[in-house]
Amino acid sequence: MEKTQENSCAIQCQGIRKVFGTVVANDNIDLEVRYGEILALLGENGSGKTTLMNMLSGIYHPDEGRILIDGQQVDISCPTDAMRLGIGMIHQHFKLVDVFSAMDNIVLGTEEKKIKPKILRQKILDISHQFGLEVDPDKKIRQMSVSEKQTVEILKVLYRGARILILDEPTAVLTPQETEKLFAILRSMREQGAAIIIISHKLHEVMDISDRVTILRKGKSIETVNTAETNEKALTEKMVGRPVTLEIERPQTEKHERILDVYHLTVEREDGTTALDDVSFTINTGEILGVAGVAGSGQKELCESIAGLMPVKEGAILHKKQDIIRKTPSEIIELGISMSFVPEDRLGMGLVASMGMTDNMLLKTYHRGKGPFIDRKPNRELAERLVKELEIVTPDVETPVRLMSGGNVQKVLLGREIESDPNLLITAYPVRGLDINSSYLIYDLLNEQKKKQVAILFIGEDLDVLLELSDRIMVLCHGQITGIVDAKEVTKEQIGLMMTGSRAEEVLGNE
Amino acid sequence: MNKQAEDRKKAGKEPLIRITKRAELSVRGARLLRIGAFLLALAAGAIFILCLGYNPFLIYGVILSGSFRSAMAVQAMVKLMIPLLISALGITLAFKMKFWNIGAEGQIIMGAIFASYFALFHDQLPHPVLILVMLVAGFVGGGLFGLVPAYFKAKFNTNETLFTLMLNYIALNTIVLLRDGPWRDPESPGFPKIARFSANATLDRVFGVQAGWIIGLILVVVIAVYLKYSKQGYEIRVVGESQATARYAGMNVKKIVLRTMFLSGGICGVAGVCQAAGSDITLATSVAGGVGFTAIIVAWLGHLEPLEILLFTFFFAVLEKGSTVAQSTYGLSSNCASVLQGIILFFILGCEFFIRYQFTVRKRGVR
Numbered sequence: 070m071e072k073t074q075e076n077s078c079a080i081q082c083q084g085i086r087k088v089f090g091t092v093v094a095n096d097n098i099d100l101e102v103r104y105g106e107i108l109a110l111l112g113e114n115g116s117g118k119t120t121l122m123n124m125l126s127g128i129y130h131p132d133e134g135r136i137l138i139d140g141q142q143v144d145i146s147c148p149t150d151a152m153r154l155g156i157g158m159i160h161q162h163f164k165l166v167d168v169f170s171a172m173d174n175i176v177l178g179t180e181e182k183k184i185k186p187k188i189l190r191q192k193i194l195d196i197s198h199q200f201g202l203e204v205d206p207d208k209k210i211r212q213m214s215v216s217e218k219q220t221v222e223i224l225k226v227l228y229r230g231a232r233i234l235i236l237d238e239p240t241a242v243l244t245p246q247e248t249e250k251l252f253a254i255l256r257s258m259r260e261q262g263a264a265i266i267i268i269s270h271k272l273h274e275v276m277d278i279s280d281r282v283t284i285l286r287k288g289k290s291i292e293t294v295n296t297a298e299t300n301e302k303a304l305t306e307k308m309v310g311r312p313v314t315l316e317i318e319r320p321q322t323e324k325h326e327r328i329l330d331v332y333h334l335t336v337e338r339e340d341g342t343t344a345l346d347d348v349s350f351t352i353n354t355g356e357i358l359g360v361a362g363v364a365g366s367g368q369k370e371l372c373e374s375i376a377g378l379m380p381v382k383e384g385a386i387l388h389k390k391q392d393i394i395r396k397t398p399s400e401i402i403e404l405g406i407s408m409s410f411v412p413e414d415r416l417g418m419g420l421v422a423s424m425g426m427t428d429n430m431l432l433k434t435y436h437r438g439k440g441p442f443i444d445r446k447p448n449r450e451l452a453e454r455l456v457k458e459l460e461i462v463t464p465d466v467e468t469p470v471r472l473m474s475g476g477n478v479q480k481v482l483l484g485r486e487i488e489s490d491p492n493l494l495i496t497a498y499p500v501r502g503l504d505i506n507s508s509y510l511i512y513d514l515l516n517e518q519k520k521k522q523v524a525i526l527f528i529g530e531d532l533d534v535l536l537e538l539s540d541r542i543m544v545l546c547h548g549q550i551t552g553i554v555d556a557k558e559v560t561k562e563q564i565g566l567m568m569t570g571s572r573a574e575e576v577l578g579n580e
Numbered sequence: 581m582n583k584q585a586e587d588r589k590k591a592g593k594e595p596l597i598r599i600t601k602r603a604e605l606s607v608r609g610a611r612l613l614r615i616g617a618f619l620l621a622l623a624a625g626a627i628f629i630l631c632l633g634y635n636p637f638l639i640y641g642v643i644l645s646g647s648f649r650s651a652m653a654v655q656a657m658v659k660l661m662i663p664l665l666i667s668a669l670g671i672t673l674a675f676k677m678k679f680w681n682i683g684a685e686g687q688i689i690m691g692a693i694f695a696s697y698f699a700l701f702h703d704q705l706p707h708p709v710l711i712l713v714m715l716v717a718g719f720v721g722g723g724l725f726g727l728v729p730a731y732f733k734a735k736f737n738t739n740e741t742l743f744t745l746m747l748n749y750i751a752l753n754t755i756v757l758l759r760d761g762p763w764r765d766p767e768s769p770g771f772p773k774i775a776r777f778s779a780n781a782t783l784d785r786v787f788g789v790q791a792g793w794i795i796g797l798i799l800v801v802v803i804a805v806y807l808k809y810s811k812q813g814y815e816i817r818v819v820g821e822s823q824a825t826a827r828y829a830g831m832n833v834k835k836i837v838l839r840t841m842f843l844s845g846g847i848c849g850v851a852g853v854c855q856a857a858g859s860d861i862t863l864a865t866s867v868a869g870g871v872g873f874t875a876i877i878v879a880w881l882g883h884l885e886p887l888e889i890l891l892f893t894f895f896f897a898v899l900e901k902g903s904t905v906a907q908s909t910y911g912l913s914s915n916c917a918s919v920l921q922g923i924i925l926f927f928i929l930g931c932e933f934f935i936r937y938q939f940t941v942r943k944r945g946v947r
Binding site: 378399400402408419420423424428435436442443 | 600827830831
């Protein structure tokens with residue numbers, strides 16, 4: 070990376086437009102990144118951030134507009150082109166081969182001749198030292214933590230000589246401490262003249278790391294501002310397009326009765342690894358118990374074992390003093406335990422993608438009516454009511470839910486679960502992929518249930534939200550509980566330490 | 581820097597043609613597209629016939645007239661439809677569940693074998709009773725044969741495609757075993773064969789065609805209603821879409837898989853009964869004769885919708901009957917029917933791509 074390039078334009082996008090069918094994903098977007106700076110691309114879900122970046126990395130081709138690299142117009146028609154031009158993209162979902170070592174993953178797909186492992190190892194270590202990355206080139210990917218994997222992804226593009234880095238929501242899977250580490254690396258790259266684009270919707274991170282911010286809204290580039298001259302509130306308003314309040318309510322409720330007791334629960338995954346290790350906790354009525362933890366710390370298994378979808382190895386789960394471990398999922402549903410679990414692909418469990426809202430409403434109640442036939446009428450009415458109450462946007466209640474946007478799908482799912490009048494609501498990542506407005510609507514829905522004395526187990530990702538919404542927070546690390554703390558008396562950093570294995574006593578005692 | 585400039589050149593132009601997503605077509609648009617694909621398939625078929633040195637218009641004409649020139653021709657054509665329609669409906673149940681039942685062939689045969697037992701050894705029963713017993717026996721036979729791969733799938737997660745496919749050969753050779761051994765007709769000299777069914781064990785004729793066509797039509801309605809309006813049909817669709825969702829909703833996925841495969845195999849078994857007791861009037865090794873495989877094509881072309889399946893069955897039967905006439909009239913090999921079927925399949929399935937995607941050609945003078 071030559072010093073002379075500093076502050077010259079790395080990428081210029083001019084009037085970029087991209088249409089998918091009838092959806093205009095990008096419309097007349099202008100963007101400019103210089104060498105030696107970090108540009109944050111800020112926008113709500115569906116504002117076209119990822120589409121734009123995918124065009125820069127050669128996955129899509131723009132319908133209109135020009136892309137200039139180092140001041141010269143280029144056509145990027147495949148990812149190899151992007152690589153040749155020095156653009157490296159680090160995707161949200163890692164693209165690594167699990168059974169290969171870091172080293173193998175880094176050279177995979179490069180066009181050069183095979184290098185001796187010894188020389189290659191040195192080459193990789195040299196690059197890592199240059200930017201302050203920590204990596205063991207011989208370690209297998211599957212033995213790595215999330216942040217280690219991300220380091221390998223970054224090394225992969227650096228090894229290919231990328232001078233322009235694009236990171237798609239890189240902090241979504243990291244603890245606060247890991248995020249700090251990543252930002253230190255990015256800053257060191259900036260010092261050495263790289264151009265960095267970071268996609269994010271976490272405002273404080275944008276304020277923390279970036280030099281300039283480009284805001285996208287509904288596929289259009291709204292404005293580019295210097296980070297030093299703005300604040301979180303102003304950015305939100307530009308992103309959403311109108312003034313918003315960013316406070317989440319935490320209503321106080323009266324009665325707290327134990328509704329679910331989990332005693333020494335141990336659960337093994339199918340491959341024999343321990344998912345939950347001697348977990349004990351209680352949930353009370355009228356309470357939101359937040360669950361924090363790095364992805365894959367046992368959240369999924371916790372939900373599924375309570376819902377009766379996963380065999381339990383040891384321990385007991387008492388619902389109103391009644392053990393539910395041997396019960397079938399349908400018996401557990403009858404008890405009033407409702408789970409809305411939204412895995413990565415959102416439609417994987419809970420909703421049937423190709424069916425409309427009506428048929429999805431049927432999912433948990435279809436077997437109740439008499440006779441061999443299903444009765445769609447009450448469900449169509451329910452669907453229509455939900456559309457009105459929750460402001461769900463859909464052409465028709467018979468439109469397949471896969472054609473609906475993420476926020477609306479979440480509303481359908483949560484709306485149905487709430488309609489079933491549960492006394493315990495398990496909800497995992499209910500705002501994943503939602504815009505700010507819809508997210509707050511979901512928080513309101515949960516709070517309303519809390520006021521009705523429903524017990525809520527809330528598996529969350531965003532620590533800020535967990536801290537504001539929950540009454541208590543339970544932190545999971547490698548399937549163990551590292552602490553259950555009062556949400557009002559804990560800081561984000563303390564939760565972060567507990568997420569990586571420190572016990573609550575140590576963390577809180579030190580303060 | 582020089583190297584970079586070079587790289588930039590190498591980065592190349594916008595590709596001449598690229599694939600882009602389009603707005604999902606309306607029902608009407610999709611229908612037009614499919615009709616268009618069908619016409620294109622006929623055109624491609626015409627080129628194929630032309631290459632063989634025949635006049636495609638003449639051949640198409642003969643195929644059409646061959647099926648409709650007389651009442652007898654129509655009856656023969658309908659006779660071809662019966663096993664194809666019934667087994668395609670059977671397969672549909674399994675396919676809706678995304679259980680790839682390639683074993684209709686074997687299930688047809690098993691149904692025929694079970695029914696033949698009663699036809700051969702209990703034909704003293706009153707006619708309506710005997711026919712009913714044969715149909716039930718055929719259903720149970722095909723169903724049990726369908727249950728085998730379903731059981732292993734549910735228990736050990738075996739691959740149902742390979743499993744059902746291999747069971748076909750077991751079924752086929754079971755007939756050979758019976759024909760050469762215990763069920764061999766002692767009165768038939770020369771090649772071993774199974775005795776002809778008595779008139780008592782033969783399906784009645786309605787409008788000159790064996791009664792199987794009534795069973796087929798009833799099944800079209802029953803399956804359509806079952807899939808769309810029954811709880812079990814709903815379960816099948818949910819399991820097909822996502823087993824995780826089905827379990828989440830409290831469904832017993834294993835039970836549903838077993839039940840559905842029993843029904844799927846059972847209906848294919850009924851197809852076997854109709855073929856043996858209605859058309860062949862004996863149990864021959866050719867009782868399935870590839871119908872179980874053609875049924876897969878028909879079910880797929882018909883989007884697993886019973887009414888559409890009826891339409892495609894009709895069409896395939898016309899093609900089949902017509903090409904035998906074309907063979908006798910012009911000497912065109914009857915295998916040509918299979919080639920034409922293949923061409924149609926290619927075009928109709930290929931056009932599904934264009935329902936969601938389109939080609940975009942590079943605009944001139946962009947650079």
